Amino acid sequence: xKKNILLAPGPTPIPETVRQxxxxxxxxxxxxQYRAIFAGVSERIKxxxxxxxxxxxxxxxxxxxxxxxxxxxxxxxDEVLVIESGKFAxxxxxxxxxxxxxxxxLAVTWGEAVDPEKVREFLKAHPAVRSVCVQLCETSTAVxxxxxxxxxxxAATEALLIVDGISGLGADRLETDxxxxxxxxxxxxxxxxxxxxLAFLSVSEKAKKRLAQANLPRFYLDLRFYEKxxxxxxxxFTPAIGLVxxxxxxxxxxxxxxxxxxxxxxxxxxxxxxxQFKALGLEIxxxxxxxxxSAALMPKGIDGEKVTNVMRDEKGVTMAGxxxxxxxxxxxxxxxxxxxxxxxxEGLRILAETLREMExxxx
Amino acid sequence: xKKNILLAPGPTPIPETVRQxxxxxxxxxxxxQYRAIFAGVSERIKxxxxxxxxxxxxxxxxxxxxxxxxxxxxxxxDEVLVIESGKFAxxxxxxxxxxxxxxxxLAVTWGEAVDPEKVREFLKAHPAVRSVCVQLCETSTAVxxxxxxxxxxxAATEALLIVDGISGLGADRLETDxxxxxxxxxxxxxxxxxxxxLAFLSVSEKAKKRLAQANLPRFYLDLRFYEKxxxxxxxxFTPAIGLVxxxxxxxxxxxxxxxxxxxxxxxxxxxxxxxQFKALGLEIxxxxxxxxxSAALMPKGIDGEKVTNVMRDEKGVTMAGxxxxxxxxxxxxxxxxxxxxxxxxEGLRILAETLREMExxxx
Numbered sequence: 001x002k003k004n005i006l007l008a009p010g011p012t013p014i015p016e017t018v019r020q021x022x023x024x025x026x027x028x029x030x031x032x033q034y035r036a037i038f039a040g041v042s043e044r045i046k047x048x049x050x051x052x053x054x055x056x057x058x059x060x061x062x063x064x065x066x067x068x069x070x071x072x073x074x075x076x077x078d079e080v081l082v083i084e085s086g087k088f089a090x091x092x093x094x095x096x097x098x099x100x101x102x103x104x105x106l107a108v109t110w111g112e113a114v115d116p117e118k119v120r121e122f123l124k125a126h127p128a129v130r131s132v133c134v135q136l137c138e139t140s141t142a143v144x145x146x147x148x149x150x151x152x153x154x155a156a157t158e159a160l161l162i163v164d165g166i167s168g169l170g171a172d173r174l175e176t177d178x179x180x181x182x183x184x185x186x187x188x189x190x191x192x193x194x195x196x197x198l199a200f201l202s203v204s205e206k207a208k209k210r211l212a213q214a215n216l217p218r219f220y221l222d223l224r225f226y227e228k229x230x231x232x233x234x235x236x237f238t239p240a241i242g243l244v245x246x247x248x249x250x251x252x253x254x255x256x257x258x259x260x261x262x263x264x265x266x267x268x269x270x271x272x273x274x275x276q277f278k279a280l281g282l283e284i285x286x287x288x289x290x291x292x293x294s295a296a297l298m299p300k301g302i303d304g305e306k307v308t309n310v311m312r313d314e315k316g317v318t319m320a321g322x323x324x325x326x327x328x329x330x331x332x333x334x335x336x337x338x339x340x341x342x343x344x345x346e347g348l349r350i351l352a353e354t355l356r357e358m359e360x361x362x363x
Numbered sequence: 364x365k366k367n368i369l370l371a372p373g374p375t376p377i378p379e380t381v382r383q384x385x386x387x388x389x390x391x392x393x394x395x396q397y398r399a400i401f402a403g404v405s406e407r408i409k410x411x412x413x414x415x416x417x418x419x420x421x422x423x424x425x426x427x428x429x430x431x432x433x434x435x436x437x438x439x440x441d442e443v444l445v446i447e448s449g450k451f452a453x454x455x456x457x458x459x460x461x462x463x464x465x466x467x468x469l470a471v472t473w474g475e476a477v478d479p480e481k482v483r484e485f486l487k488a489h490p491a492v493r494s495v496c497v498q499l500c501e502t503s504t505a506v507x508x509x510x511x512x513x514x515x516x517x518a519a520t521e522a523l524l525i526v527d528g529i530s531g532l533g534a535d536r537l538e539t540d541x542x543x544x545x546x547x548x549x550x551x552x553x554x555x556x557x558x559x560x561l562a563f564l565s566v567s568e569k570a571k572k573r574l575a576q577a578n579l580p581r582f583y584l585d586l587r588f589y590e591k592x593x594x595x596x597x598x599x600f601t602p603a604i605g606l607v608x609x610x611x612x613x614x615x616x617x618x619x620x621x622x623x624x625x626x627x628x629x630x631x632x633x634x635x636x637x638x639q640f641k642a643l644g645l646e647i648x649x650x651x652x653x654x655x656x657s658a659a660l661m662p663k664g665i666d667g668e669k670v671t672n673v674m675r676d677e678k679g680v681t682m683a684g685x686x687x688x689x690x691x692x693x694x695x696x697x698x699x700x701x702x703x704x705x706x707x708x709e710g711l712r713i714l715a716e717t718l719r720e721m722e723x724x725x726x
Contacts, residue, residue, distance in 0.1 A: 004388060004390075006388075006389070006390075006391060008391050010601070011389045011390075011391060011392070011601070011604060012389075013388065013389065014388065014389050019385075019386040019387075019388070020386060022382075022385045022386050022605065023382045023383060023385050023386035024382075025367060025369075025376065025377065025382070026369070026374045026375075026376065026377050026552075026558055027367075027369075027374075028369060028371050028374060028675075028681050029374070029559075031675065031681070032676070059422070059423050059424050059427075059559070059560055060422050060423045060427065060583065061422050061583070061600035061601045061602070062600070062601065063582075063583050063600040063601075064422075064423065064583045064600075067582050067583045094582065095582045095583075098580055098581065098582040098585070099580045099582070100580060187601070189389075189601065189604075195389055195603060195604055195605035195606075196392075196422070196601045196602065196603055196604055196605075197422055197560045197603030197605070197606065216580070217461055217462045217463060217579070217580060218461065219426075219430050219457065219458045219461040219462070220423065220424070220426050220427045220430045220458075220584070221583070222461070237424035237425070237426040237427075238373070238374070238424045238425065238426075238550070238552065238559045239424070239559065240558060240559055240560030240603065240606075241374060241552075241558055241559055242385065242558035242559075242560070243558075243560065243603075312391075312394065313395070318391050318394070
C-alpha cells in the first residue's frame with residue numbers, strides 16, 4: 001500500500017478524534033446543544049489568536065475572511081496598503097480592486113520579509129491609507145513577517161493592521177492584542193487541524209468602530225449580522241455544523257498541549273526541517289523563516305514540479321511545489337498542526353531518494 | 364438513552380456511508396485524485412438539477428449562493444422582482460438592497476403559492492425587471508411554487524428566473540432546463556444528505572451571457588473564477604474537501620435509487636405526513652404542499668414553540684417550529700433526504716403524545 005503523508009501547507013492531516021467527530025450524526029444548529037458548542041469554540045479559539053476580542057466564524061474558504069476584512073471596514077474609494085511578498089498577498093490587492101478600493105502595493109522581494117520602516121515611511125507619505133494588509137506567514141514563499149514591528153507602526157496611525165494568518169495562525173506565534181493587530185484572518189485546514197470550510201476573523205476595538213460606517217456592499221460576509229447573532233451564540237446563516245463540532249476536538253488537543261507549547265513545537269520542527277534541507281545540500285529559500293512552512297530551492301536544472309509530482313503519485317508523499325513565479329523552483333514542507341517529526345523524516349527521506357533518482361547528489 | 368430523530372427541514376440526517384467518508388483522512392485538493400472526484404460530482408449533480416448546464420460548487424451556506432445569483436448577473440441599480448411568500452424569500456430582497464439593486468416585492472400571502480399570471484402582469488408593467496427571484500419550496504411555509512409556470516412566464520422576457528432550491532432541490536421535482544430556470548441555488552444539508560457547508564448554483568446559457576457585463580462588486584463569489592477553474596476540474600479557492608468527497612457518496616445513493624424515484628418517494632412521504640397530521644386533527648398550513656417539508660397548524664391556545672422544545676429536549680425528536688410571523692403557530696416535518704417513514708411515524712407519535720400532555724384532544 002502506498003504511503004499517505006501530507007506535508008503541504010494545508011490541508012494538513014486531521015487527528016483521529018477530530019475525524020471521529022466529523023462522522024458523528026449531525027445535530028440541528030438552532031438548539032441549546034449546538035449553541036453551547038459554538039459558544040465554547042468561539043471563546044476557546046480566542047486563546048489561539050491571543051486575543052480577548054471576538055473571533056467570528058464564517059462558513060467559507062480563507063479567502064471569504066480576507067474579503068470580510070476588507071468589505072466590512074472600508075468605504076468606496078478608501079486607500080489601503082498591501083504588502084506584496086507572494087501569491088497570497090496579491091489576493092488582498094485583487095479583492096481591494098474588485099470592491100473599488102485604491103490599493104497601494106509595497107512590493108517586497110519574494111523570499112524576504114517586509115522592512116517595517118518602509119511601511120512607516122509609506123504611511124507618513126500617504127496619511128489617507130486606512131489599512132495595511134500583510135500575511136503572518138506568506139505561504140507561497142515560507143516567509144514570516146515581523147507583525148509585532150508592523151503593529152507598532154500602525155498603532156501610531158489611524159490605519160488598521162490586517163493580518164492574513166490563514167496558514168500561520170496556530171503555528172507562528174501571533175500576539176494579536178499585545179501587538180496591536182486589528183483583524184486576524186484564519187482558516188480551518190492549517191494549524192487548526194480541520195478540513196477546509198471554516199474561516200475566522202478577529203476584530204479589535206479600533207476596527208469595530210469602523211463597522212457601522214463602512215459602506216462597501218456586503219451581505220453574506222456582513223459582520224454586523226455575525227456580531228448580532230453571536231449574542232445568541234449563533235451565526236446568521238446555517239454554519240458548517242460538523243466542522244464546528246470538529247473544532248471543539250481540535251481545540252481540546254491544542255489546550256492539552258498548551259498553545260504556547262504548540263507554537264514552540266512548530267518553531268522547533270521548522271528549524272529541524274530547514275537543518276535537514278541543508279544536510280541534503282539544499283538552500284533555504286526564505287530569509288525570514290516561519291514555524292508554519294519551510295521552502296527549499298531545487299538544484300539547478302531540476303524541475304521541482306516533477307519532484308513533487310513523482311513523490312506524490314509514486315511514493316505517496318504530498319509536499320507543495322512553488323506557485324506563481326516560483327513554480328518548479330522550490331519545494332515546501334509544512335510543520336504545523338498534526339504534522340510530527342516522523343512524517344517529516346519520512347518525507348525528507350523520500351525527497352532525497354527522488355532527487356537521487358534524478359541524479360542529484362544529495363547529502 | 365434519548366432518541367435522536369431529526370425531522371427539521373435541514374440539516375437532515377446523514378447516511379452512514381457519507382458519514383464514513385467524512386471521517387476519512389483528508390487528501391490535498393490540487394491533486395489528480397481530488398480533481399477526478401470533483402469533476403465527477405460536478406457532472407453527476409447535474410442529474411439532480413435536471414440540467415446540462417454547469418453547476419458550480421461554493422464553499423459556504425446556501426445564502427452565499429443566493430448572493431452569487433444576484434451579484435454575478437446584475438449591475439448597480441438593476442431592477443429585480445422578488446416573490447415574497449415567506450422568510451427565505453425576504454432574504455433575496457435584503458441581498459438585493461445590500462448591493463444597490465432596486466427590489467420590487469410581489470407579496471404573496473404566507474401559506475400560498477404565487478399566481479404566475481400576476482408575475483406575467485408585473486413583468487409586462489415593469490419591462491426593466493432583470494430577474495425574478497422565487498423559492499422552489501419556501502421552507503418557512505412549506506409552500507411549493509409552480510416553477511414550470513413561472514419559467515414559461517420569464518422565458519418570454521429578458522428576465523432571468525432565479526430559483527432558490529436550498530431546501531427543495533432533490534426532493535421537489537425541478538426540471539431546470541425543461542422549465543427554463545436560469546439559476547438554481549442549492550445547499551448541501553437538505554436532500555443532498557450532507558452536513559451544511561457547500562452551496563451550489565446552476566447557470567443557464569441565458570444567464571451566462573450576463574456574467575461578463577454584470578458590474579456588481581464580488582470576489583469570493585465571482586463566478587468568473589469558478590467558471591475558469593472548472594476547466595481544470597478545480598475551484599478558485601480551497602474547497603470544503605471533505606464535503607465534496609461526502610457528496611460523491613450521497614450521489615451514489617441518489618443514483619442507485621434513481622433521481623426520479625427520489626422525487627416520487629419524497630412526494631409520497633409528504634402526502635403520508637399530511638394525511639397523518641390530519642388524522643391527528645391538525646390542519647395543513649400550506650395550500651400548495653411540497654415534497655420537501657409539510658407544516659401543520661397548532662391548535663388554538665397551543666404554543667408550537669413549546670411543543671417543539673419539549674419534543675426536542677425531553678423526547679429527542681427535532682421538528683421545526685414557525686419562523687417570523689409564524690413563530691409558535693406551526694410545526695414542520697421534513698420528508699426529504701435520508702428521512703424515512705419509520706422516523707416520521709415515530710416523530711408523529713411523539714408529537715401526538717406531546718400534544719396530549721398539553722391537554723389537546725388528538726385523533
